[in-house]
Amino acid sequence: MNDIIETFGSMVFNERVMKERLPKEAYESLLKAIAERKHLDEQLAEVIAEAMKNWAMENGATHYTHWFQPLTGMTSEKHDSFLDPVSDGTAIAKFSGKNLIQGEPDASSFPNGGLRTTFEARGYTAWDPTSYAFIKDEVLCIPTAFVSFTGEVLDKKTPLLRAMEAISKQANRVMALFGEESQRISVNVGAEQEYFLIPLADFEARQDLVICGRTLFGYAPCKGQELEEHYFGSIRPVVNEFMKDLNEELWKLGVSAKTKHNEVAPCQHELAPVFTDANRAVDGNLLTMEKMNMIAERHGLACLLHEKPFAGINGSGKHNNWSISAGGKSLLDSGEDPMDNLRFLVFLTGVIQAVDDYQDLLRMSVASAGNDLRLGANEAPPAIVSIFLGTELSALVDALIDGTSFTSAEKVAMDMGTSVLPALSRDNTDRNRTSPFAFTGNKFEFRMPGSSVNLADANTILTTAMAKSLKDFADAMEGVGDDFEKAAIEYIRRVLKAHRRIIFNGNGYSDEWIEEAKRRGLCNYRNTAEALPCFVEPKNIALFEEMGILSEHEIRSRYEVKLEKYNKIMNIEARTMKRMVRRDYLPAINAYAQEIAQTINAMESAIPGIELEQQTDLLNRLSQGIKAINKQLIALDAAHQAALKIEDQQERANHYAFVVRPIMDAFRIEVDSIEKIVSRDYWPVSTYDDILFYVSC
Numbered sequence: 001m002n003d004i005i006e007t008f009g010s011m012v013f014n015e016r017v018m019k020e021r022l023p024k025e026a027y028e029s030l031l032k033a034i035a036e037r038k039h040l041d042e043q044l045a046e047v048i049a050e051a052m053k054n055w056a057m058e059n060g061a062t063h064y065t066h067w068f069q070p071l072t073g074m075t076s077e078k079h080d081s082f083l084d085p086v087s088d089g090t091a092i093a094k095f096s097g098k099n100l101i102q103g104e105p106d107a108s109s110f111p112n113g114g115l116r117t118t119f120e121a122r123g124y125t126a127w128d129p130t131s132y133a134f135i136k137d138e139v140l141c142i143p144t145a146f147v148s149f150t151g152e153v154l155d156k157k158t159p160l161l162r163a164m165e166a167i168s169k170q171a172n173r174v175m176a177l178f179g180e181e182s183q184r185i186s187v188n189v190g191a192e193q194e195y196f197l198i199p200l201a202d203f204e205a206r207q208d209l210v211i212c213g214r215t216l217f218g219y220a221p222c223k224g225q226e227l228e229e230h231y232f233g234s235i236r237p238v239v240n241e242f243m244k245d246l247n248e249e250l251w252k253l254g255v256s257a258k259t260k261h262n263e264v265a266p267c268q269h270e271l272a273p274v275f276t277d278a279n280r281a282v283d284g285n286l287l288t289m290e291k292m293n294m295i296a297e298r299h300g301l302a303c304l305l306h307e308k309p310f311a312g313i314n315g316s317g318k319h320n321n322w323s324i325s326a327g328g329k330s331l332l333d334s335g336e337d338p339m340d341n342l343r344f345l346v347f348l349t350g351v352i353q354a355v356d357d358y359q360d361l362l363r364m365s366v367a368s369a370g371n372d373l374r375l376g377a378n379e380a381p382p383a384i385v386s387i388f389l390g391t392e393l394s395a396l397v398d399a400l401i402d403g404t405s406f407t408s409a410e411k412v413a414m415d416m417g418t419s420v421l422p423a424l425s426r427d428n429t430d431r432n433r434t435s436p437f438a439f440t441g442n443k444f445e446f447r448m449p450g451s452s453v454n455l456a457d458a459n460t461i462l463t464t465a466m467a468k469s470l471k472d473f474a475d476a477m478e479g480v481g482d483d484f485e486k487a488a489i490e491y492i493r494r495v496l497k498a499h500r501r502i503i504f505n506g507n508g509y510s511d512e513w514i515e516e517a518k519r520r521g522l523c524n525y526r527n528t529a530e531a532l533p534c535f536v537e538p539k540n541i542a543l544f545e546e547m548g549i550l551s552e553h554e555i556r557s558r559y560e561v562k563l564e565k566y567n568k569i570m571n572i573e574a575r576t577m578k579r580m581v582r583r584d585y586l587p588a589i590n591a592y593a594q595e596i597a598q599t600i601n602a603m604e605s606a607i608p609g610i611e612l613e614q615q616t617d618l619l620n621r622l623s624q625g626i627k628a629i630n631k632q633l634i635a636l637d638a639a640h641q642a643a644l645k646i647e648d649q650q651e652r653a654n655h656y657a658f659v660v661r662p663i664m665d666a667f668r669i670e671v672d673s674i675e676k677i678v679s680r681d682y683w684p685v686s687t688y689d690d691i692l693f694y695v696s697c
């Protein structure tokens with residue numbers, strides 16, 4: 001027990017360590033800089049750097065790095081040792097204030113959507129002191145923002161920090177209307193991470209898994225997830241050992257891994273941390289993914305973070321639990337006091353407005369080649385964004401809009417004309433697993449993000465859109481004076497009425513919902529190619545500019561980067577498919593066909609006239625299979641080559657989504673149907689049966 005407590009945060013330069021190690025004045029100045037998001041002056045940076053270096057070296061660090069989040073979606077680091085040779089042939093350890101607050105990576109080698117060209121490649125990383133420095137694998141990691149020489153944002157952290165600042169400002173304006181003093185506003189995020197663990201040997205044997213992170217082929221296993229025995233089932237020992245290791249490493253890094261369990265699909269698991277502020281939660285989630293990959297290998301396992309590693313069984317997502325709090329108290333919590341409830345309704349209405357107005361951006365933020373295989377596949381929410389409020393809240397919203405009376409679960413009646421709002425019970429929010437955006441008591445759970453995504457984008461958009469809702473409210477209410485309560489209720493009623501269409505409590509997996517959503521005018525972007533263009537629509541550019549998050553130039557570059565990434569992944573997948581078929585599958589099928597042919601000849605000469613119907617039938621099926629596979633191979637090749645000739649990235653993406661992807665699907669069906677009848681001894685890769693139901697590894 002004590003060990004856990006000791007372990008937690010032991011590799012983090014957190015407030016406790018700062019307090020221990022820094023002179024009182026420096027410690028206080030640093031806390032103030034963090035709270036107010038101010039830059040550190042050089043003198044202070046010198047003092048902190050020295051303390052940080054000593055602490056890091058005592059804890060085994062030899063190098064330092066600026067740890068940042070370029071637009072690849074991953075994290076980046078370049079290690080520099082503390083070593084500084086001196087003239088007498090020895091060396092000293094050096095880490096200056098400048099080393100701490102600023103780094104200079106080559107910006108042109110990271111995706112930048114044309115913002116940087118190689119001859120003006122300088123970029124800067126700058127310490128984000130709101131996320132603690134930590135030691136990972138003997139390297140002192142300093143979480144940083146990444147911008148170009150000319151100040152354009154090149155990473156995913158900076159917009160999130162700006163969005164958090166924007167919401168803080170606007171939420172405090174709203175709080176002031178309720179007579180509250182300015183206070184610390186936090187955006188809280190708890191990211192539940194799903195993943196697969198499979199035997200490393202099977203992983204290595206499959207080019208599709210190694211190159212693409214998912215299987216591009218594979219016939220369904222004899223047993224899938226139909227017995228529903230894996231969810232919350234007992235955890236196999238090798239996985240348990242992995243989880244123990246993972247928890248320990250994450251705890252050291254101050255990532256509060258809390259819950260672990262088996263998920264629905266065979267070999268699928270989940271880890272949920274305790275929520276923290278959005279910036280640290282995103283950092284923590286990125287560290288979690290990195291550690292999962294590394295630790296799996298130590299146990300002879302491979303971790304798959306892809307959204308859909310196996311066809312026919314559930315894929316993996318990342319539930320993004322989101323809330324906003326003031327002074328540590330959730331603003332999405334209804335209270336006993338009627339005024340608390342009015343405030344709750346203001347914030348709730350803000351979320352509803354934000355999600356409706358920017359449903360396209362939210363959908364865009366989770367669009368990826370991998371997530372295209374998951375969203376809308378009856379295991380994950382549809383690609384349509386809607387909000388689930390639960391029975392009681394929905395009834396309240398209806399009553400507000402229609403001006404009818406409302407009785408809460410606790411039987412407290414409410415007259416909608418006044419501010420006498422009833423206490424709403426927290427725990428009666430029923431569950432709806434099919435909703436992409438569900439209210440769960442005092443937070444919203446955004447269930448669309450894919451398992452491999454960096455959650456910074458989704459949280460930036462959610463937070464920015466909410467800041468805009470709060471701004472609209474404050475703009476309208478400041479100056480109404482004594483009539484505030486009445487005016488606020490009127491405002492809420494009007495906004496809810498305008499955005500009622502986004503609320504949906506029914507079954508998100510049903511076909512009727514797709515029709516209904518269309519009637520309501522909600523967006524349904526079926527794939528990444530359809531989802532990305534909204535990023536650069538005037539209304540969305542206006543949002544980012546108004547809230548001070550990104551400039552039009554930066555938005556366009558990000559759109560470009562996302563398009564390119566999608567196109568590159570599709571290119572890699574098409575290539576891998578063709579190569580596996582040419583080099584692995586066709587030779588194997590031909591070899592097996594040859595064996596059957598020889599068997600037929602041998603049997604015929606042993607007993608002339610012997611009945612050979614089964615054997616010739618099999619040979620015929622193999623031969624026809626080879627023909628069908630070749631036909632699809634030629635079709636894929638032609639479509640793929642055509643894609644590469646399209647200059648415009650959006651058009652190329654459209655071609656991949658609507659022409660290439662369907663051929664890939666048809667292609668795999670042909671290969672899979674032959675996999676089913678080829679001898680196990682001849683099949684060149686591990687099958688779904690082997691991978692998903694391994695006994696030991």
Ligand code: ADP
Nearest residue numbers: 188189190191272273274275321322323442443
């Ligand atoms: P579930 O029923 O979906 O499993 P949990 O209560 O276990 O819900 O929480 C799931 C995730 O939501 C956890 O990461 C948890 O820390 C996080 N969470 C809980 N409360 C909040 C909140 N107010 N804001 C943001 N995240 C939260």
Ligand code: MG
Nearest residue numbers: 192319321445
């Ligand atoms: Mg959950």
